[in-house]
Amino acid sequence: MGHVKLLATSSSPPCRRIEWALKLKGVEYEYIEEDLANKSPLLLQCNPVHKKVPVLIHDEKPIAESFVILEYIDESWEGYPLLPVDPYQRAMARFWAKFADEKSLIGVWQACCAQGEEQEKAVESALETLKILEKKVEGKKFFGGEKIGFLDIVMGWIPLWLNALEEVGGMKLLDAESLPLLHEWSQNFIQVPVIKENLPPKEKVISYFQFGRDYMLSLAANK
Numbered sequence: 744m745g746h747v748k749l750l751a752t753s754s755s756p757p758c759r760r761i762e763w764a765l766k767l768k769g770v771e772y773e774y775i776e777e778d779l780a781n782k783s784p785l786l787l788q789c790n791p792v793h794k795k796v797p798v799l800i801h802d803e804k805p806i807a808e809s810f811v812i813l814e815y816i817d818e819s820w821e822g823y824p825l826l827p828v829d830p831y832q833r834a835m836a837r838f839w840a841k842f843a844d845e846k847s848l849i850g851v852w853q854a855c856c857a858q859g860e861e862q863e864k865a866v867e868s869a870l871e872t873l874k875i876l877e878k879k880v881e882g883k884k885f886f887g888g889e890k891i892g893f894l895d896i897v898m899g900w901i902p903l904w905l906n907a908l909e910e911v912g913g914m915k916l917l918d919a920e921s922l923p924l925l926h927e928w929s930q931n932f933i934q935v936p937v938i939k940e941n942l943p944p945k946e947k948v949i950s951y952f953q954f955g956r957d958y959m960l961s962l963a964a965n966k
């Protein structure tokens with residue numbers, strides 16, 4: 744198995760993806776919490792390009808970027824499969840994961856940091872991306888089928904983090920009426936023991952986003 748270290752911050756959705764995947768695979772790891780306001784020499788050395796968490800270090804070899812790490816974990820350890828076996832289904836899981844990250848997560852974050860009319864437009868646009876995504880879970884318990892897989896893990900920010908973003912941004916996107924299938928998926932996902940037992944406290948996520956939002960608003964005000 745080798746020695747596995749994870750450089751992460753507990754409130755970060757990309758970092759949680761890696762913890763969930765390691766736990767699903769039954770891989771033991773050393774968790775190292777990073778202070779993003781004062782990044783460690785180890786993080787800067789392991790991810791000199793982006794200087795971001797998560798970073799997985801397997802036998803002294805660092806890997807950055809959560810999607811790349813998830814695939815590395817899936818290829819390196821047997822047991823619970825993250826990506827489907829069929830090449831086309833694998834390609835689809837990667838495609839929708841990219842969309843979920845680049846359009847939905849970023850879109851909701853932009854809506855959270857916007858105000859007034861700009862926020863209304865950003866909420867509408869983020870909602871559209873979530874509506875596209877929820878069609879992918881129609882007729883299934885999880886995006887991965889009967890069990891959670893790669894796309895479920897990537898979208899795992901929705902149950903807790905989306906709720907925190909809604910609270911911080913004073914907006915509402917996900918409920919049983921606006922997105923019934925995604926709402927149901929979210930309830931199912933949060934019940935999976937590995938997920939339920941490995942979530943950060945909501946207050947911590949709220950203060951993480953509050954800090955980020957205040958920072959973005961101060962940048963916009965000083966333009």
Ligand SMILES: N[C@@H](CCC(=O)N[C@@H](CS)C(=O)NCC(=O)O)C(=O)O
Pocket residue numbers: 752755756757758779794795796797807808809810
């Ligand atoms: N695309 C990256 C995003 C990673 C990311 O944005 N990490 C944030 C924490 S959620 C970070 O390290 N931020 C520090 C910084 O931007 O300086 C991934 O999926 O791993």
